Amino acid sequence: xxxxxxxxxxxxxxxxxxxxxxxxxxxxxxxxxxxxxxxxxxxxxxxxxxxxxxxxxxxxxxxxxxxxxxxxxxxxxxxxxxxxxxxxxxxxxxxxxxxxxxxxxxxxxxxxxxxxxxxxxxxxxxxxxxxxxxxxxxxxxxxxxxxxxxxxxxxxxxxxxxxxxxxxxxxxxxxxxxxxxxxxxxxxxxxxxxxxxxxxxxxxxxxxxxxxxxxxxxxxxxxxxxxxxxxxxxxxxxxxxxxxxxxxxxxxxxxxxxxxxxxxxxxxxxxxxxxxxxxxxxxxxxxxxxxxxxxxxxxxxxxxxxxxxxxxxxxxxxxxxxxxxxxxxxxxxxxxxxxxxxxxxxxxxxxxxxxxxxxxxxxxxxx
Ligand code: IPM
Ligand code: MG
Numbered sequence: 001x002x003x004x005x006x007x008x009x010x011x012x013x014x015x016x017x018x019x020x021x022x023x024x025x026x027x028x029x030x031x032x033x034x035x036x037x038x039x040x041x042x043x044x045x046x047x048x049x050x051x052x053x054x055x056x057x058x059x060x061x062x063x064x065x066x067x068x069x070x071x072x073x074x075x076x077x078x079x080x081x082x083x084x085x086x087x088x089x090x091x092x093x094x095x096x097x098x099x100x101x102x103x104x105x106x107x108x109x110x111x112x113x114x115x116x117x118x119x120x121x122x123x124x125x126x127x128x129x130x131x132x133x134x135x136x137x138x139x140x141x142x143x144x145x146x147x148x149x150x151x152x153x154x155x156x157x158x159x160x161x162x163x164x165x166x167x168x169x170x171x172x173x174x175x176x177x178x179x180x181x182x183x184x185x186x187x188x189x190x191x192x193x194x195x196x197x198x199x200x201x202x203x204x205x206x207x208x209x210x211x212x213x214x215x216x217x218x219x220x221x222x223x224x225x226x227x228x229x230x231x232x233x234x235x236x237x238x239x240x241x242x243x244x245x246x247x248x249x250x251x252x253x254x255x256x257x258x259x260x261x262x263x264x265x266x267x268x269x270x271x272x273x274x275x276x277x278x279x280x281x282x283x284x285x286x287x288x289x290x291x292x293x294x295x296x297x298x299x300x301x302x303x304x305x306x307x308x309x310x311x312x313x314x315x316x317x318x319x320x321x322x323x324x325x326x327x328x329x330x331x332x333x334x335x336x337x338x339x340x341x342x343x344x345x346x347x348x349x350x351x352x353x354x355x356x357x358x359x360x361x362x363x364x365x366x367x
Contacts, residue, residue, distance in 0.1 A: 004316055005067040006037045009044040009060070012080075012089060013289025014299035014353075015073025021301035021357035022071065022308050025325065028364055029312075033321055040067070044096070045075030045089035045289075055092030064096055068274075069315040070282040071308060072096070074289035093284075097137050100280045102269035103168065104175040105137040105248065106310070107286060109235075109255035109265065114333040117344055118260030121232065126258050131238045132183065133255055134176040135248025137269055139168045140198075142245045162198045164244065169205040175270070176242035177214040184239030186218045190227040190247055202244065224251065231255055252286065262287045263300030263341045266307035268314050281315045283307040293340075297352040300339040302329055305360060328363035332356070 006026070010019040029035040042048075042060045049055050055075070064070050075089040085091070096102070111119065111129035119126040144161030151157070173189070180187045189206040191199035203221050210219045222230065224247040230237065231254050243251060256265045265287070271280030285303030293299055306329060313322035333342075337359045340350040351359065 003036045003038045004069075006039045006311070007063050007067040007070045008039060008041045009064075009070060010041070010047075010073040011044045011075045011289065012046040012077050013074050013291050013294045015045075015075070015289055017294070017297070017299050017353050018285065018301040018304040019071070019073045021353060021360075022304050024357050024361060025305055025308060025364075028361055029321060032364070035316075035318065035321060044072060044092045046077050046080045048092055049080065049083070049087055049089065053087070055087055055089050056095050061095065061099060064100060064282075065280075068276070068278055068281075069311050070096065070100075071304075071311065072282060072284040073304060074285065074287065076289045077291045077294075089289075094142065096282060097269060098143065100269075100282060101138055101271040102280060102282055103136060103138045104172050104270045105135040106179070106268040106270065106314075107133040107135060107248075107252040107255070107265065108267075109133065109252075109259050111259045112264065112330060112333050114330070114336075115260040115264070115342065118342065119258055121235075121258060126235065126260075129235055129258060130183075131235060131255060132179060132240045133248060133252045134172060134179065134240060134242045135252055136164075136168065136172040136242075136244045137248075138245075139164055140245035162196060162244075162246075164198050164201060166201065166205050169202050170209050173206045173209045173242060174213070176240050177210065177217050180217050180240040181214070185216070186220075186239035188220045188222055188227070188238055188241050190222050190224040190241060190243040190251065192224055192247075193221070194223055198244075206242065227251060228254055231258065256286050261300065261341050263303055263339065264306070265303050266305075266310050268307070268310040270314060278315050281311065283311045283315075297354065298340045298350070299353045300341050301353050301356055302339075302360075305329065305357075324364065324367055325360075328360050328367055331363045331367075332359045335359070 010016040111126045116123045116127040141162040144163035149158045191202040193199035193203045269282045309322045309325040312318040
């Protein structure tokens with residue numbers, strides 16, 4: 001059988017730096033676990049704009065559709081702030097999500113024991129935290145029509161549209177229930193059914209899918225504003241949270257910060273199964289391109305490395321190897337190896353991006 005294929009899109013800012021460490025991890029699995037990937041690399045975001053005048057070249061889009069999984073670093077940076085909306089780096093990422101139809105975005109927020117002190121919340125509120133946010137990623141206000149800025153009389157009006165079809169809600173709900181079955185068997189669905197019709201429909205459809213197909217999973221509903229409050233009050237009450245595109249964007253950043261560092265969190269964006277049974281998939285760290293530390297060797301590569309672990313788990317059915325990689329990361333953190341973003345009040349000397357990579361490879365060797 002042919003090797004599984006990976007398209008790597010390092011992107012902008014710290015993207016290339018953290019991705020370089022992922023390449024080393026991929027090579028480690030090839031050399032030590034007989035898990036060889038056909039890896040190709042291409043441009044996305046500002047890097048693609050600089051070369052092609054577009055944040056995602058059509059050839060790159062076509063390649064992304066063909067491979068077994070895409071691994072993305074980060075997009076964006078101040079250099080591109082004044083670009084026309086249509087060619088902003090973020091549009092490259094949004095096009096990938098939309099055209100690959102990656103409707104289910106998995107954003108785990110897990111608190112590593114060694115880092116429980118780093119959260120802005122009290123240690124006992126976050127220690128052992130393990131929640132999964134499932135964010136709808138291809139519809140809602142991000143893509144709804146009409147949209148735009150137009151003139152009414154002598155002032156401008158900005159319009160975006162929140163729009164969801166039943167089938168869009170149903171498929172992401174199923175994906176959340178399936179995940180819950182393999183975890184704590186609980187789903188909390190979040191919307192604003194008190195003010196939005198699309199929220200009423202969301203709540204109805206999630207309930208219908210539950211009753212018809214997943215009655216054994218515990219389901220609750222919450223208004224998204226209360227959800228945000230509960231996430232910082234008592235986050236351990238949650239197992240899987242399912243929500244729309246915009247609420248998911250906000251709530252997942254909130255959940256991410258509970259864990260102490262945005263530099264730690266991976267994500268998976270999954271679509272429908274392809275001919276080979278694997279889902280269309282894109283994996284990326286939750287953090288952005290971090291222009292303030294770009295090129296200084298300070299970036300934490302863990303979120304990107306853990307994104308590759310998610311690829312092993314969700315695209316390649318390599319759960320044991322995903323466990324191995326996640327275990328290596330945990331070991332390194334328990335040993336006190338820290339990039340600058342993970343330095344606590346007690347201080348110490350941070351390691352560089354490459355040294356964090358070294359430590360993780362050494363932990364893999366030792367495992
Ligand atoms: C995210 C980001 C993106 C989003 C941006 C970069 C377009 O914030 O992945 O959460 O809003 O979806
Ligand atoms: Mg976001």
